[in-house]
Amino acid sequence: MWECPLCNRNFKNNHEPHFCGDKTVGDFLMGKSDNSLVLFDHFILKFEEIGPIKLYATKSMIVIAADIRFAYIINLGKSFVDVVLPFRELHEENLCFRKMVLVPGSNDYNHHLRIMHKEDINDEVFEFMKKAYANGKNV
Numbered sequence: 001m002w003e004c005p006l007c008n009r010n011f012k013n014n015h016e017p018h019f020c021g022d023k024t025v026g027d028f029l030m031g032k033s034d035n036s037l038v039l040f041d042h043f044i045l046k047f048e049e050i051g052p053i054k055l056y057a058t059k060s061m062i063v064i065a066a067d068i069r070f071a072y073i074i075n076l077g078k079s080f081v082d083v084v085l086p087f088r089e090l091h092e093e094n095l096c097f098r099k100m101v102l103v104p105g106s107n108d109y110n111h112h113l114r115i116m117h118k119e120d121i122n123d124e125v126f127e128f129m130k131k132a133y134a135n136g137k138n139v
Contacts, residue, residue, distance in 0.1 A: 001067070023057040029076070036076040042118045043081060046126065047071075050133045070136030071129075083113045085132040096125045 002014040029037060047053050047064060056063040064071040075082035090100055090109045099112040111128070115121060121129075 023059060025055045025057045025062055028057045028062050032076045033078045035079050036081055039081045039115050039118065040073070040076060043073075043083065043115060043121065046121050047129060047133065050130055051137070053133075053136075064136075066133055066136035068136055070132045079116060081115045083115065085111045085113065085128055087111060087131065087135070091128070094124065094128070096120075096122075096128065 029040065032040075044053070044055070044064075051066060054065045056065065056069075060074070062073040063069045064073070070086070072084040072086075073081060074084055086103070086108045088107060088109075090102075091097070091111060092100065094111075096113055097111045098114055099110075101110050101112075102108075103110055113120075113125065113128075
């Protein structure tokens, strides 16, 4: 495990590319609608039911990590939260992901999820969240 000497974040690989600027999660959430903030809070609470997490802000997203990063909040709209869960395998048999794409130059597949209601985090989504969290604990 490597710790960036500038931002003190831990990474699985040495000198892993990342953003260690001065953005905070609060900066990313500033000006967002009450509805999207409720969805964001609910999503984070559901992950915390699985285990302890850390949140990091970049210029364009919020990174969710356990020992390593395992999920990304890429957009908070007026009435939704867009999330990416990366997996080594493609999970085609699902009812929750709106898009699944191979990450160029890797063997990872990004699984895109849009949360519009608290109920969107159903049993199926929660199981994928558990898988993503397990990947974040797999150092």
